[in-house]
Amino acid sequence: MLFALARGCAVTLVLTAKTDAEATTLANYTIGVRSLCEFTAKQGDLDLRFTPSPSAQEGIEGHGQVVSRRPASYEYEVALQGGYQELLVKGRADGYWPERKQVEEIKTYRGDLANIPENHRCLHLAQAKIYAHLLCEKLQLLQIRVSLIYFNVDTKAETAVSTNHSAEELRVFFEQQCTLFLAWAKQEMRHRQERDAVLDALTFPHAQFRVGQRELAEAMYKASHRGCCLLAQAPTGIGKTMASIFPMLKACKEHSLDKIFFLAAKTSGRQLALDAITTLAPQLNTADTVQGVEPMRPLRVIELVAKSKACEYPDKACHGDSCPLAKGFYDRLPAARQAALRVPVLDQTNLRQLALDHEICPYYLSTEMSKWSDMVVGDYNYYFDLNAMLFGQTLANEWKVALLVDEAHNMVARARAMYSAELAYRDFKAMRKLAPADLKKPFERVARQWRQLHKEQEDEYIAHQQLPEKFLLALSNACADVASYFNQHPTAVLPELQSFYLDALLFSRLCESFAEHSLFDVKIERGESILCVRNIVPAPFLKHRFAASHCSALFSATLSPWNYYSDLLGMPDNTAWIDVPSPFRSEQLSVQVLDHVSTRYQDRQKSLRPISETIASQFAAKPGNYLAFFSSFDYMEQAREDLQRCYPDIAIWTQTRSMDESARRQFVDQFTEHSQGIGFAVLGGAFGEGIDLPGARLIGAFIATLGLPQLNPINEHIRQRMQDIFGAGYDYTYLFPGLQKVVQAAGRVIRTPEDQGVIYLMDDRFNQAQVRALLPSWWRVRK
Numbered sequence: 001m002l003f004a005l006a007r008g009c010a011v012t013l014v015l016t017a018k019t020d021a022e023a024t025t026l027a028n029y030t031i032g033v034r035s036l037c038e039f040t041a042k043q044g045d046l047d048l049r050f051t052p053s054p055s056a057q058e059g060i061e062g063h064g065q066v067v068s069r070r071p072a073s074y075e076y077e078v079a080l081q082g083g084y085q086e087l088l089v090k091g092r093a094d095g096y097w098p099e100r101k102q103v104e105e106i107k108t109y110r111g112d113l114a115n116i117p118e119n120h121r122c123l124h125l126a127q128a129k130i131y132a133h134l135l136c137e138k139l140q141l142l143q144i145r146v147s148l149i150y151f152n153v154d155t156k157a158e159t160a161v162s163t164n165h166s167a168e169e170l171r172v173f174f175e176q177q178c179t180l181f182l183a184w185a186k187q188e189m190r191h192r193q194e195r196d197a198v199l200d201a202l203t204f205p206h207a208q209f210r211v212g213q214r215e216l217a218e219a220m221y222k223a224s225h226r227g228c229c230l231l232a233q234a235p236t237g238i239g240k241t242m243a244s245i246f247p248m249l250k251a252c253k254e255h256s257l258d259k260i261f262f263l264a265a266k267t268s269g270r271q272l273a274l275d276a277i278t279t280l281a282p283q284l285n286t287a288d289t290v291q292g293v294e295p296m297r298p299l300r301v302i303e304l305v306a307k308s309k310a311c312e313y314p315d316k317a318c319h320g321d322s323c324p325l326a327k328g329f330y331d332r333l334p335a336a337r338q339a340a341l342r343v344p345v346l347d348q349t350n351l352r353q354l355a356l357d358h359e360i361c362p363y364y365l366s367t368e369m370s371k372w373s374d375m376v377v378g379d380y381n382y383y384f385d386l387n388a389m390l391f392g393q394t395l396a397n398e399w400k401v402a403l404l405v406d407e408a409h410n411m412v413a414r415a416r417a418m419y420s421a422e423l424a425y426r427d428f429k430a431m432r433k434l435a436p437a438d439l440k441k442p443f444e445r446v447a448r449q450w451r452q453l454h455k456e457q458e459d460e461y462i463a464h465q466q467l468p469e470k471f472l473l474a475l476s477n478a479c480a481d482v483a484s485y486f487n488q489h490p491t492a493v494l495p496e497l498q499s500f501y502l503d504a505l506l507f508s509r510l511c512e513s514f515a516e517h518s519l520f521d522v523k524i525e526r527g528e529s530i531l532c533v534r535n536i537v538p539a540p541f542l543k544h545r546f547a548a549s550h551c552s553a554l555f556s557a558t559l560s561p562w563n564y565y566s567d568l569l570g571m572p573d574n575t576a577w578i579d580v581p582s583p584f585r586s587e588q589l590s591v592q593v594l595d596h597v598s599t600r601y602q603d604r605q606k607s608l609r610p611i612s613e614t615i616a617s618q619f620a621a622k623p624g625n626y627l628a629f630f631s632s633f634d635y636m637e638q639a640r641e642d643l644q645r646c647y648p649d650i651a652i653w654t655q656t657r658s659m660d661e662s663a664r665r666q667f668v669d670q671f672t673e674h675s676q677g678i679g680f681a682v683l684g685g686a687f688g689e690g691i692d693l694p695g696a697r698l699i700g701a702f703i704a705t706l707g708l709p710q711l712n713p714i715n716e717h718i719r720q721r722m723q724d725i726f727g728a729g730y731d732y733t734y735l736f737p738g739l740q741k742v743v744q745a746a747g748r749v750i751r752t753p754e755d756q757g758v759i760y761l762m763d764d765r766f767n768q769a770q771v772r773a774l775l776p777s778w779w780r781v782r783k
Helices: 033-040 056-068 118-139 167-200 213-226 240-254 267-284 329-340 348-357 362-372 389-397 408-418 425-434 437-455 469-488 495-512 539-548 562-569 601-621 633-646 661-669 713-726 729-746
Strands: 002-005 029-032 075-084 087-097 102-109 143-152 158-166 229-233 259-264 301-303 375-379 401-405 421-424 461-464 518-525 528-535 551-556 576-579 589-593 625-630 652-654 677-682 700-703 757-761
Touching: 029 033, 029 167, 033 087, 033 118, 033 167, 033 389, 056 087, 056 102, 056 143, 075 118, 075 167, 087 118, 087 167, 102 118, 118 143, 118 167, 143 167, 158 167, 167 240, 213 229, 213 240, 213 551, 213 576, 229 562, 240 259, 240 267, 240 401, 240 551, 259 267, 267 301, 267 375, 301 348, 301 362, 329 348, 329 362, 348 362, 362 389, 389 539, 408 528, 408 539, 408 551, 408 562, 408 729, 421 425, 421 495, 425 437, 425 495, 425 528, 437 469, 437 518, 437 528, 461 713, 469 495, 495 528, 518 713, 539 562, 562 729, 601 625, 601 633, 601 700, 601 757, 625 633, 633 652, 633 677, 700 729, 713 729
Parallel strands: 029 087, 102 143, 229 551, 229 576, 259 375, 259 401, 301 375, 401 551, 589 757, 625 677, 625 700, 652 677, 700 757
Antiparallel strands: 002 576, 075 087, 087 102, 143 158, 421 528, 461 518, 518 528
16 A cells, blocks of 8 residues: 655544543534524425525625725624533624714615515524623623624615614523524434444444555544545445445544545445445434334434435426425424434435425525534535535534545546536527517627627637626626616526526636636637636635535546646545555456457548447357447447447447436446456446456446547547646547556456456557557456
């Protein structure tokens, strides 16, 4: 095992538990003012009607303008705290006006003030009154004026809603809110102690570690001990999921972790994490059921899924006048929240049933329960996206979190997509036809600037050195007009206009951070232009995500070379690197290179017959299940047709475009212990990773491509930028991403120490030294 550190020293792993005398005791429960009020003062319907609100920057500027209008004696961002029994409440009041003895809670908004829902106003007032109480305690005031300041970011007008309160009145209100939360807080304190005790005693769930599994688990624990990031390359089949989850659970008490976020690229990755928790379940279910009531669970685990998958009524809007599961959501939430603590694992199925039992929205119940769960299993975007929910919660609640990033070789492509945005003129033109008359002029200004960009386009693709300032100004002004329209017409339902507005906001926001990590390009498709802010180095965006975590462990079978991932993802300087040796033997896998075959685009037609002959020859010598991978659907179809024409007796299964989960499952299910045939698939697609076909279910793979990204103007501009930044343009753009896909696909063949298989690398370039260096070291490659 290699465990390398960019800076610092390695720390010896210790998995022994502390004694009871050394155990940490929680003396009180700390909560922010906003979080307390959201728990106690929210009531009524879930109301997510589309009404554009000020951006975070506009909110900051709005607060600043209000403060600038106050006298020099005005105090802003006043740090306050106060206690009640075991509860410590902390926060910052927006402002205090000493001469008036007035505490101010500033809220920015757009449109008509009357459109702010009543339950939101109740929440705002509750926050202001708690700040007022804490100020009375701090300054020994007998009376104070509570003022809600609503600031319109468009008109710059202030509206004050003020009331006078005695200190005694506010003390009673504060204690009422604390009392409402206190039972939950005490329950949370008990839960934390029980959780830590159970996890402290947790033992590895199998009789022994697999080869390489313990080394990986130790590296995970060391990363948490040091509070650093880890890049871990570990071969398929050693149990990476358990080797990551188990040590982090053990670290929870030792390192005072609040949460573990297990982040996956695909559904299969989430399921592996949930399966690992199921394996540990006998040690986690410590209490017996009493009188048919499930006990509280010492470890709370929740699975987050996309809103589109969780929504029960996709044809309805998210408010009480439309969706029955939004009606009275906050009134029924407390009972659902309490019941959720007794569910062994809040996976998608269990959470949906619980939500429907309480007649509330499953998706928004999951966002609520993520706050109270010890381990959250979800997609990368829940922490790394621009508006990531888990990242926002981590900052707001000052959680100490550990990130486990599964199949992390996907992170570069996924993160690039998160911080890129496109605007297509075809979509804009269709939207304009439906837009209301009030927006005709601002959209015409956008169209005029867009047409000018198109007019200046000399080629089908151009990457611009500078952003189109006039276009962006017109787009920004149009967004402001759209926001004003929606605020003036809150019941208007215009999906196309909403979609354009959100896309345009994202586009504008990414343009604000435009630098060498991005490209601005324009391409012409079917006579219409598409504008793109294309992120190619996610590091500037992701480094803040890593900094907010206590530790982050990114693991995969293909994370080599480590500097490629470290550079593009923005890993900290003290990131550790481990390369776990493979438990497999070279005798298990025959790897052969067909150096008389070229799969280059211009040679593909000539490659079809040699590929068919190789597949047929291997199948005749050892009938069984094989996968054949190609660089594109077109190439795959040509190869399939040639094999079918020349060898019609061989059974063939074929990946199709846009397969849903059911179709993908049916494709995989055809690979049985007793079946024989060839599965045709596209490299880098659904079947190149994340599927497990041990034993006779898969005995070989034919890989007719190096997986190199297509040679086109976009990738050539990326190559030049990678050269400018890292001095490795070809490797970072083509070679490393391509070979990563090859190794992932080949990794489907050998899954256990008992497996035997064969891999054919069908291209003469596999004999090149720089390509061979990126193949697994345990392979014995033969010509």
